[in-house]
Amino acid sequence: MANSLQAAEKWVSKNVSAHVSSGGVDIRYVAVGNEPFLATYNGTFESTTLPALQNIQSALVKNGLGNVVKVTVPLNADVYQSSSDKPSDGDFRTDIHDLMVQIVKFLSQNNAPFTVNIYPFISLYADPNFPVDYAFFNGFQSPINDNGKIYDNVFDANHDTLVWALQKNGFGNLPIVVGEIGWPTDGDRNGNLQYAQRFNQGFMSRYIAGKGTPMRPGPMDAYLFSLIDEDSKSIQPGNFERHWGLFYYDGQPKYQLNIGTRTNGLVGATGVACLPKKWCILKPTANLNSDQVAPSVSYACQNADCTSLGYGTSCGNLDVQGNISYAFNSYYQVNDQIDSACKFPGLSIVTDKDPSVGDCKFKIMIQTDSASLYGNGKIGSLAIVFFVLLFLNPM
Numbered sequence: 001m002a003n004s005l006q007a008a009e010k011w012v013s014k015n016v017s018a019h020v021s022s023g024g025v026d027i028r029y030v031a032v033g034n035e036p037f038l039a040t041y042n043g044t045f046e047s048t049t050l051p052a053l054q055n056i057q058s059a060l061v062k063n064g065l066g067n068v069v070k071v072t073v074p075l076n077a078d079v080y081q082s083s084s085d086k087p088s089d090g091d092f093r094t095d096i097h098d099l100m101v102q103i104v105k106f107l108s109q110n111n112a113p114f115t116v117n118i119y120p121f122i123s124l125y126a127d128p129n130f131p132v133d134y135a136f137f138n139g140f141q142s143p144i145n146d147n148g149k150i151y152d153n154v155f156d157a158n159h160d161t162l163v164w165a166l167q168k169n170g171f172g173n174l175p176i177v178v179g180e181i182g183w184p185t186d187g188d189r190n191g192n193l194q195y196a197q198r199f200n201q202g203f204m205s206r207y208i209a210g211k212g213t214p215m216r217p218g219p220m221d222a223y224l225f226s227l228i229d230e231d232s233k234s235i236q237p238g239n240f241e242r243h244w245g246l247f248y249y250d251g252q253p254k255y256q257l258n259i260g261t262r263t264n265g266l267v268g269a270t271g272v273a274c275l276p277k278k279w280c281i282l283k284p285t286a287n288l289n290s291d292q293v294a295p296s297v298s299y300a301c302q303n304a305d306c307t308s309l310g311y312g313t314s315c316g317n318l319d320v321q322g323n324i325s326y327a328f329n330s331y332y333q334v335n336d337q338i339d340s341a342c343k344f345p346g347l348s349i350v351t352d353k354d355p356s357v358g359d360c361k362f363k364i365m366i367q368t369d370s371a372s373l374y375g376n377g378k379i380g381s382l383a384i385v386f387f388v389l390l391f392l393n394p395m
Contacts, residue, residue: 001032001055002048008055009062017063027069031179032056035076035117037096046096049073050103057110070112073103074179077118077158080165086146087215090161091168104171113221116162117180120154120199124190125238132190137202149214155181155203160215178222182246185254187239189312197255200224200246208260224259231305231334239307250274250366273367280332280342281325283349288320296344297327304330308360315360325355326362333365 001008012030019025032052036045057071079100082090092100107114120135134140134154143152151157159176166174183199184191203222210219229245247253251269258264286293300306306327308315315326328348335341342348356362 002051005055005058008052009059012056012059012063012065016060016069017065020065020068029113029115029177030056030060030069030071031115032071032073034074036073037079037093037099038076039078043095046099050099050106053103053106057106057112066110071110072107072112072115072177074115074117077116077162079116080162082161082164085144085157087149087151087157087160087164088146090164092165100165101169104166104169104174108171108174113175113177114162114166115177115179116159117225118155118158118178119181120158121183121190121195121240123154125188125240136195136199137206138198146214151214156213159213163213163215176216176220178220180225181222182225182244184240184243185245186243186314187235187241187307187310189316191240191243192312192314193255197257200257204257204259208258235307239310239313242305242307249363274364275333275337275367277352277354277364278337279325279351279353279355279362279364280328280337280348281351281355282321282328283347286347290346292345292347293324296347297324300327300331300344304334306330315357318357318360322355322357322360326360329355329362333363336365336368 001011016027016030020027033045033049036049053071053073057066060066060069060071078093079096080090080092082088091097104114106112124130124132124135131140131142134152137153137155140152143150144157145151146160149160151160159178162176163172166172166176181203183196185193185196204224207220207222212218212220224246226244226246228247228251229243229249231242231249233242235241245254246257246266247268250272253266253268257266259266304327307313309318309323309326310316315322318326324347328342328344332341332350342350354362
């Protein structure tokens with residue numbers, strides 16, 4: 001996209017214009033990349049992001065969509081920083097300052113918003129000394145006073161650090177979209193159902209009430225992240241990455257959440273078929289000293305999902321046998337309960353007794369076409385579940 005206007009025009013025609021003109025799809029933004037300036041990328045995308053934005057914008061204009069669909073780039077909150085704990089000391093990161101000003105100028109010229117992903121959970125995850133209550137919206141008892149503006153939660157402070165960065169560089173009125181905000185429910189000691197509900201409901205209550213931040217007090221445009229868990233997502237940032245969903249993989253809500261709709265809550269999917277109630281576990285007679293145990297567990301976790309195991313997680317209190325069983329079952333379910341997926345040498349056995357313990361749930365996979373092909377359970381067609389995207393945009 002960065003090197004070819006023709007490629008951008010082809011992409012826009014296929015992925016945007018076709019759906020807006022013939023399908024009546026409400027497309028408002030085209031996101032170019034996602035968090036391209038993370039420090040861990042070592043500048044890989046610094047030379048290509050702005051040209052890609054420019055080419056997509058030109059393609060939108062050529063297709064007559066320049067005033068309807070806006071181009072933007074979702075950025076991580078690490079593109080700006082404060083030299084203190086006060087938002088008013090905020091500015092863009094020094095190593096990309098000039099580039100950020102160019103991008104902001106481009107966005108402003110095209111009436112496009114600055115899109116930022118803000119995750120108070122990460123503040124808590126990265127710093128064991130971070131005050132827990134400051135991550136939520138319940139009124140932190142030691143708020144920050146920034147020249148008369150009071151900050152009792154880190155979201156407001158983070159958001160307004162960006163506002164100050166924009167203001168200092170001459171773009172104080174540029175619209176801001178919160179592209180991602182949410183809280184994970186597993187994979188870390190602070191990733192749990194209680195905290196996720198507390199955070200997301202706190203944010204949604206403010207959103208529904210049209211409450212913004214001290215620097216931008218009006219309604220905001222925001223997207224909750226995410227709709228459903230992603231059990232194959234990279235866990236390089238942390239095991240919590242697979243657990244951001246408001247819904248479990250079977251379409252059932254994890255907790256109650258008032259999102260301001262007529263239903264006053266999340267509605268679970270119906271008609272989702274699961275595989276038979278069978279689990280792959282460690283054989284009771286298995287030798288735990290076997291040299292096959294470690295490589296078997298390692299293989300299962302590398303090819304399935306074991307992120308619910310670990311300190312403070314939903315399955316963190318399992319004993320050794322429980323940990324092994326969880327790993328085996330995760331692999332067994334990911335592979336649609338095929339017989340060969342529970343053939344760990346001398347170690348595994350299939351059971352019809354649910355091995356779940358307390359909050360630690362041993363999952364059963366949903367019915368898919370691939371499971372039918374393998375002949376497991378009842379033969380049936382793929383159950384396709386549609387969800388309504390939580391498009392949080394004030395009208």
